[in-house]
Amino acid sequence: MTTELIESAIRELETYNKQGESYTDATGRYGWRNPVRADTGDLLRVLTISANPARVLEIGAGHGLSTLYLASGLANHKTCIIDTIEFDPGVAESTQQRMNDCKAPVSVHTGDALDVIGTLSGHYDLIFFDAQKGC
Numbered sequence: 782m783t784t785e786l787i788e789s790a791i792r793e794l795e796t797y798n799k800q801g802e803s804y805t806d807a808t809g810r811y812g813w814r815n816p817v818r819a820d821t822g823d824l825l826r827v828l829t830i831s832a833n834p835a836r837v838l839e840i841g842a843g844h845g846l847s848t849l850y851l852a853s854g855l856a857n858h859k860t861c862i863i864d865t866i867e868f869d870p871g872v873a874e875s876t877q878q879r880m881n882d883c884k885a886p887v888s889v890h891t892g893d894a895l896d897v898i899g900t901l902s903g904h905y906d907l908i909f910f911d912a913q914k915g916c
């Protein structure tokens with residue numbers, strides 16, 4: 782994992798599309814793909830540093846800003862893996878590419894979290910939920 786590459790990817794996403802974008806899921810529910818604010822990102826980073834997790838689960842990857850903040854807290858825990866879930870296939874693919882480009886230890890799982898979670902095994906030390914909360 783390269784901290785500099787992760788920080789650079791965070792800076793890039795912080796200046797990009799901060800208003801988010803709307804989406805409609807398969808059932809017609811409407812939501813917003815708003816990235817976390819920088820203060821929330823800092824909180825995620827601190828929580829990750831203090832939890833010193835072996836495994837992190839994120840639900841609602843979007844373009845990966847929060848994922849990158851989580852990864853930035855892992856600098857001293859090189860074996861940690863982050864699993865993150867995103868139901869939009871195009872967004873999931875580009876987010877995985879972004880994680881690969883900065884060598885963040887992230888696996889983006891494509892699909893509805895309600896289905897994907899059942900395919901994941903083991904326990905997680907830190908879970909961040911940022912998918913659609915309303916119905």
Ligand SMILES: C[S@@+](CC[C@H](N)C(=O)[O-])C[C@H]1O[C@@H](n2cnc3c(N)ncnc32)[C@H](O)[C@@H]1O
Nearest residue numbers: 814816817841843846847867868893894912913
């Ligand atoms: C608020 S955005 C996530 C923003 C992201 N955490 C960030 O900080 O950049 C919510 C994301 O969750 C995804 N999503 C919503 N409901 C989902 C579900 N049931 N399963 C998987 N992904 C879902 C949406 O497609 C959207 O990209």
